[in-house]
Amino acid sequence: MDDTADCPRWQLHLLDRWQLLAPDEGPVDVPQREQRLLSLLAVRGPRRRDYLAGVLWPDSDEPRARANLRGALWWLHHRVGSIVTDGAGCLVLGPAVDVDLHGLRTYLGPRVGTGPVSPAVIDALSFDDLLPGWVEPWVLEERHLLHQLRLQALEASVDLALGAGDTATALLAATRAVGLDPFRESARRALVRVHVQEGNYADAVAVYDTFADLLHRELGIRVSDELQRLVRPLLWSAVSPD
Structure with missing residues (x-):
């Protein structure tokens, strides 16, 4: 005891x-x-x-x-x-x-990827930086690690929510992941998949176009073949009047 x-x-x-x-x-x-x-x-x-x-x-x-x-x-x-x-x-x-950090870590351990997922869980993963303003090397290392674990957990939450047919929670998780790291392609792919499952093909293509422009403009690189393959079948659907 x-x-x-x-x-x-x-x-x-x-x-x-x-x-x-x-x-x-x-x-x-x-x-x-x-x-x-x-x-x-x-x-x-x-x-x-x-x-x-x-x-x-x-x-x-x-x-x-x-x-x-x-x-x-x-x-x-x-x-x-x-x-x-x-x-x-x-x-x-x-x-x-x-x-409080230990409470957050409960969302970042083995239970991530097994559910259940709720908006409250997404909020817990999305906000509050570790020791903001501190610049010691060990703090920067831990803050970066926590940032990456949060992103992975949010992306795993997208998969869980989509598997449960909860597109609203999946959209929230994917949007928060993109907000945490606008240059992270796996987060953009997650957001595209949410729009596709909802049948919002134009929104999925818009996510792709925005990301492709960001990468070209800021980094001089292009999106991966994987993301292109994900969006390519949607292009006709996105513009077709039918």
């Missing part, structure tokens, strides 16, 4: 903003150094002290980086208690800390 299940929960927000909420109290004013430590542990899980010091203070020598880490841990221990614990040689967030 989980002894922490009924304990007051800390809330750590990394999506759309950085914020730490104390149980039954509200936001906590946390210095940037300590924010970075909590965020790295939340994103990458338990880590050894030398790893954390090296990632968080890459421009400092080892003694200075370790001193910074000790200072951050001292502040956290005296101001917010056991939010970070030390076990098996690694630092880890305490079990009473809920992280």
